[in-house]
Amino acid sequence: MANEVILLDFWPSMFGMRTRIALREKGVDFEYREENLRDKSPLLLQMNPVHKKIPVLIHNGKPVCESSIQVQYIDESWSHKNPILPSDPYQRAQARFWVDFIDKKMYEAQRKVWASKGEEQETGKKEFIELLKILESELGDKPYFGGDDFGYVDIGLIGFYTWFPGYEKYGNFSIEAECPKLIAWAKRCMQRESVAKSLPDSEKVTQFIADLRKAFGVE
Amino acid sequence: MEEKKSKVTLHGMWASPYSKRVEIALKIKGIPYEYVEEDLSNKTETLVQLNPVHKKVPLLVHDGKPVAESQVILDYIDETWKNSPRLLPEDSYERAQVRFWVSYINQQVTEVMGQVLFQEGEAQAKSIEEAKERFKVLEDGLKKDFPNKTIRGNDDVGLLDIIIIATFGSHKVYHEELGLEISLINPVNTPTLYNWIESLKELTVIKEAEVPSDRLVPFLQMYRQMLLQQAANA
Numbered sequence: 001m002a003n004e005v006i007l008l009d010f011w012p013s014m015f016g017m018r019t020r021i022a023l024r025e026k027g028v029d030f031e032y033r034e035e036n037l038r039d040k041s042p043l044l045l046q047m048n049p050v051h052k053k054i055p056v057l058i059h060n061g062k063p064v065c066e067s068s069i070q071v072q073y074i075d076e077s078w079s080h081k082n083p084i085l086p087s088d089p090y091q092r093a094q095a096r097f098w099v100d101f102i103d104k105k106m107y108e109a110q111r112k113v114w115a116s117k118g119e120e121q122e123t124g125k126k127e128f129i130e131l132l133k134i135l136e137s138e139l140g141d142k143p144y145f146g147g148d149d150f151g152y153v154d155i156g157l158i159g160f161y162t163w164f165p166g167y168e169k170y171g172n173f174s175i176e177a178e179c180p181k182l183i184a185w186a187k188r189c190m191q192r193e194s195v196a197k198s199l200p201d202s203e204k205v206t207q208f209i210a211d212l213r214k215a216f217g218v219e
Numbered sequence: 220m221e222e223k224k225s226k227v228t229l230h231g232m233w234a235s236p237y238s239k240r241v242e243i244a245l246k247i248k249g250i251p252y253e254y255v256e257e258d259l260s261n262k263t264e265t266l267v268q269l270n271p272v273h274k275k276v277p278l279l280v281h282d283g284k285p286v287a288e289s290q291v292i293l294d295y296i297d298e299t300w301k302n303s304p305r306l307l308p309e310d311s312y313e314r315a316q317v318r319f320w321v322s323y324i325n326q327q328v329t330e331v332m333g334q335v336l337f338q339e340g341e342a343q344a345k346s347i348e349e350a351k352e353r354f355k356v357l358e359d360g361l362k363k364d365f366p367n368k369t370i371r372g373n374d375d376v377g378l379l380d381i382i383i384i385a386t387f388g389s390h391k392v393y394h395e396e397l398g399l400e401i402s403l404i405n406p407v408n409t410p411t412l413y414n415w416i417e418s419l420k421e422l423t424v425i426k427e428a429e430v431p432s433d434r435l436v437p438f439l440q441m442y443r444q445m446l447l448q449q450a451a452n453a
Binding site: 062070072076092097100101134 | 272281284286287288290291292294295298299311312314315318319322323356360
């Protein structure tokens with residue numbers, strides 16, 4: 001049966017990046033379609049009527065929504081190579097726990113770093129650094145979050161790395177100074193082809209953040 | 220072959236729907252466990268040590284190893300105790316659908332339900348309108364994605380069923396006892412969801428896990444007063 005895979009996405013989305021990486025890890029041929037979030041395509045609205053958000057994975061005409069669900073779906077549907085989740089149930093639980101942590105905490109926290117100013121930004125910065133430190137502590141001295149192999153948590157977090165220079169610029173701090181091991185981990189991940197091909201240039205992301213700040217009147 | 224005896228402990232709180240989910244999963248799979256009731260204003264040392272990131276219930280401890288966050292725990296239970304019922308379907312696409320609606324309930328619906336229960340006046344009125352919309356989305360989604368849903372016995376209980384009964388099982392209490400003028404879940408507006416809940420309530424294991432309303436009502440009333448007070452003082 002022919003596998004038709006389409007990904008509706010938006011280039012700076014750290015969530016879309018997860019799905020791109022997962023598909024490439026598995027060597028899946030897919031069609032990437034860029035969405036204009038101010039003018040969403042009829043296909044996006046049809047395939048994700050509940051949230052109307054990207055990324056949307058369309059596999060043989062059937063939509064899968066939500067990046068964490070998509071990555072698990074990809075892992076299960078193309079199980080022949082590069083397992084994303086470990087096989088041991090306890091290790092799987094640990095991996096899911098940390099992606100859940102990232103999902104629940106990172107987005108709101110990072111937003112405050114670049115989308116606010118004054119006291120709100122300072123509080124946001126502190127919270128964000130604390131989250132990174134918790135993640136760095138979980139990573140420890142392992143090459144990847146799951147140990148020796150690149151996997152679910154790495155995929156869950158690495159997209160945010162392209163936003164780091166933007167956070168540093170507008171938050172006026174150095175992430176490497178606060179979390180050197182995390183930066184080393186990120187650079188290690190960037191050496192992986194699936195990651196390098198799926199992540200945009202951070203300079204472009206930083207410019208995107210600048211445009212957002214203007215649009216939201218933060219400047 | 221002798222099965223190695225494993226020790227399972229659930230740290231929970233009787234009124235927490237998240238805790239209830241794990242309780243139901245353990246019961247429906249017939250997994251023996253020890254239950255530790257946590258006083259959330261005075262958490263046990265064990266809870267804080269084994270769930271340092273969130274310090275929340277539910278927390279499952281299996282042979283000394285902690286698993287936190289109800290969704291993570293339910294997946295872990297299903298993958299470790301592979302006996303019936305399987306909480307997730309075999310087919311990956313169906314699994315993705317179940318996960319999607321669980322996520323929708325967890326993120327969109329529980330948020331607005333909390334607002335309806337614990338707000339008053341204009342804020343509550345707004346939340347009720349939002350809640351009606353989100354329950355409609357859920358109703359339409361369940362009808363469309365699970366058209367052949369029937370609950371005949373424990374084997375038909377899966378992840379989505381557990382989330383539905385644990386989250387919405389007490390909905391009549393909210394309506395009748397908390398003075399909410401409208402019911403968000405009813406046979407007219409949300410027949411699929413309403414009947415789904417009623418079918419689950421027929422099962423013995425679900426009946427046994429039900430939170431008694433004579434305990435739940437004063438608790439919710441007290442909790443509501445506390446939150447309203449906090450909001451007024453903010």
